[in-house]
Amino acid sequence: MASEKLSPELTKSRMKAAQEIDFEVDGVCGEHVFKTIDAHCRAIGAPHPFIFFPLLTVIASCMGVKAIFTVNEEWHEPSILWTVVAARKGEKKTPACQRLLKPMAKLETDLRNEDDDNDKAPSPDRQPQLLVDYFSFEELHSLMSRSGCQILAIYDEVMTLYQQLDLYKPSGSKIDKTTLLSLFNGSSWNRNFKNNTTGKMENTAFNYSGFIQPKFLIDMLQRDDQAGFYDRIMVVCPPEISVPFQDLQVPMPADIVQFYAVFKAIRDLHQAGDIIRYTFDEEAKKTFAQYHDDLQDQKSSTDDENKRGHIVKGITHLVRLAGILHVMEQAFNAIAGNLPLTRDSWNTIISTTSLDRAFSIVSYCLNQKWALMPPSFSIDDPQRFLQTNANKIGKFLTCNKLPIPTSFAVQNHLVPPMPHPITGVMTKQPNVQTTLAFMNKLKDMGFGDVEQQSSQNKRQCNVFRKRKYNELNETCQNDLKKLKINTELYDQVFTNAPNPNMAASTSQQPSQPNASPSRSQ
Numbered sequence: 001m002a003s004e005k006l007s008p009e010l011t012k013s014r015m016k017a018a019q020e021i022d023f024e025v026d027g028v029c030g031e032h033v034f035k036t037i038d039a040h041c042r043a044i045g046a047p048h049p050f051i052f053f054p055l056l057t058v059i060a061s062c063m064g065v066k067a068i069f070t071v072n073e074e075w076h077e078p079s080i081l082w083t084v085v086a087a088r089k090g091e092k093k094t095p096a097c098q099r100l101l102k103p104m105a106k107l108e109t110d111l112r113n114e115d116d117d118n119d120k121a122p123s124p125d126r127q128p129q130l131l132v133d134y135f136s137f138e139e140l141h142s143l144m145s146r147s148g149c150q151i152l153a154i155y156d157e158v159m160t161l162y163q164q165l166d167l168y169k170p171s172g173s174k175i176d177k178t179t180l181l182s183l184f185n186g187s188s189w190n191r192n193f194k195n196n197t198t199g200k201m202e203n204t205a206f207n208y209s210g211f212i213q214p215k216f217l218i219d220m221l222q223r224d225d226q227a228g229f230y231d232r233i234m235v236v237c238p239p240e241i242s243v244p245f246q247d248l249q250v251p252m253p254a255d256i257v258q259f260y261a262v263f264k265a266i267r268d269l270h271q272a273g274d275i276i277r278y279t280f281d282e283e284a285k286k287t288f289a290q291y292h293d294d295l296q297d298q299k300s301s302t303d304d305e306n307k308r309g310h311i312v313k314g315i316t317h318l319v320r321l322a323g324i325l326h327v328m329e330q331a332f333n334a335i336a337g338n339l340p341l342t343r344d345s346w347n348t349i350i351s352t353t354s355l356d357r358a359f360s361i362v363s364y365c366l367n368q369k370w371a372l373m374p375p376s377f378s379i380d381d382p383q384r385f386l387q388t389n390a391n392k393i394g395k396f397l398t399c400n401k402l403p404i405p406t407s408f409a410v411q412n413h414l415v416p417p418m419p420h421p422i423t424g425v426m427t428k429q430p431n432v433q434t435t436l437a438f439m440n441k442l443k444d445m446g447f448g449d450v451e452q453q454s455s456q457n458k459r460q461c462n463v464f465r466k467r468k469y470n471e472l473n474e475t476c477q478n479d480l481k482k483l484k485i486n487t488e489l490y491d492q493v494f495t496n497a498p499n500p501n502m503a504a505s506t507s508q509q510p511s512q513p514n515a516s517p518s519r520s521q
Contacts, residue, residue: 006215006222015086015214018237018371023364025052028357029325032257032332039252040099045243049236050096050211053083054154055259056321057209058100059328061130062263064150064205065186066270069323069350070279071288077319078186080205084158086214086237086372093211094156101154103260104130107267134160137176140206141191141199148271150205158210162220177227180206184232214372221373224306231309234317234365237372262331265341276348278323284352290413291318291359297391298417310369314362321358326350382445386479392416394483396438396464397447402493403463405453406435432462439464446476468494 025048026034037051063079070076087093108130128147132140133155144151155161164176183189183206191199214237220230270276280288292315299311326347334341386393396404396414409415415435439450439462448466469477469487480490 006219011215011218014218014372015237018086018214018368019239021364021367021371023049023236023238025049028360030329030333032336033328035253036256036259036332039249039256040096042243042249043252044092044095044099045241045248046092046096047238047241049238050085050087050092051099053085053234053236054097054100054209056324056328057081057083057207058104058152058154058259058263059266059331060320060324061150061152061205061207062266063270063276063324063327064148064267065203066273066275067323067327068275068277069319070277071319075319077316077323078203078205079320079324080184080186080207081209081317081320081324082184082207082233083209084217084233084235085209085211086217086235087211088213088240091240097154097156097211100259101131103258103263104152104154106260107263110264134164137179138191141189141201144189144204144206145199145201149201149203151207153206153208153210155208155210158208158212159216161208161210177229181227181229181232218372221306221369225309228309228313231306231313234361235372236365236368257332257335261335262328265335266327266331269341269343269346273343276343276346278326278348278350280322280350280355281352284322284350284355287352287355288318288322291355293391294413294417295362297389301389301417306373307370310366314366317365318355318358318362321361322350322355325357326354329354385441386445386482389416390483393442394485396442397466397480397483398485398489398492400493403451403453403465404439405461405463406432406439407461409435409438409464436462442466445479446473466493 025037029037029052034048037048037055040046040051041048060079060081065078067079068076069079085093111130112127129143130147130152132143132151132153135143140151153161179189183204186204189201189204217235217237221235225231295311295315295318299308302308302311330347331341333339339345392414393416396409399408399412399414401408404414410431415438436450442448442464443450446467448464451463451465452460453463454460467476469480469491472480480486
């Protein structure tokens, strides 16, 4: 990654670019989840992501090592999610943390009280914990070993954790960082202690979430991430809001689902027996394959090694998020409906709804990183654009639709990753602006024209009207050969699905092969 000197102005511009990326929490969760999140945010005057993203991590931690999300026989993901929210000083970071820490602390106390009632209760220094803050890695291993091999950390300043890796023990920081990287995968953890004993955990679930000042996050993402540490973290930098005191909504509504009830229900359900294995239904499997391939295409579109790492981990996050969202929705809905949460009634099949929501979150978080990181993407070179987006361009140019509206291209996943034409931020989730940019690129290459057309509701929309094969210049025809598209396949839309508007247009305006834009060959 090309490193730029981080001036205050550059830091501010990247932060602003991230904050301008649209994201609505109510679009990625159900009614009961959003109602609870919204109530907490209105009570403290904080944006919804301040609660939503740490909540995802807490839900993952409540499942711990007793949940597995399965893609196929060889691909299983643990219930581990690391989330970081960027916020400046004075933006309600600590109150937001407390909204989640307090119910988890109460749950931890209740579990300890249950142990105290047991005749075989462990000594106070051997009791299990759900939460941790400051630690050495020897202490962390010991703590997790007696706590079901899992633990949760929530920080109002997550730099506390990162500084431990770099500063707490300089001579061993590299080892600790390597350990933390392996914990992201839920790996086994062996530790040799000074008294010549060895501790071993077969599976682990170390979850953490927290807040960080944008300048520190931007500085972290500026560096070459050779170890792949930062790509494991989902980061967001939501826009700042200012809520007058009289607009704070306290007390909170009495009819919302309480976090404590959700956390306890999920933990009790998963810790009561064997590992619960979550799988995708048949429709979700097909959708996942499409999302997986889309992200792989996005990885191929950049030579930036750091960005490639973030995209690959985005696929990992997609699987885990789908499972976490599925569990969160099910628990909230059951508690809101006073329904029993038992293993017999619990649904372990992840639907397309959860997967679609997960993909929206992954796309948003990747776009956040692209805004906060140094830019490295360009579509100026037609041949590079063609090579890196061959799959999508091929589908677009051979689809059985003439002309192709922007809405059709979005709905049918015909648009590759594109930088937003205004912000320059890479946008994986297609929208009107990026789809139009894609169409204009194909227009510049000589494949057709972009026009405005009235839709059925009489609103103007942009459409792409491709040229027939014999109207293309030689460069475009050579490009189709590279895409392995022959004349019949390319022209089939003109013969199989004639369009009245197209017929009228061609009858009034005879084709002019020599009028298509030319490019150097």
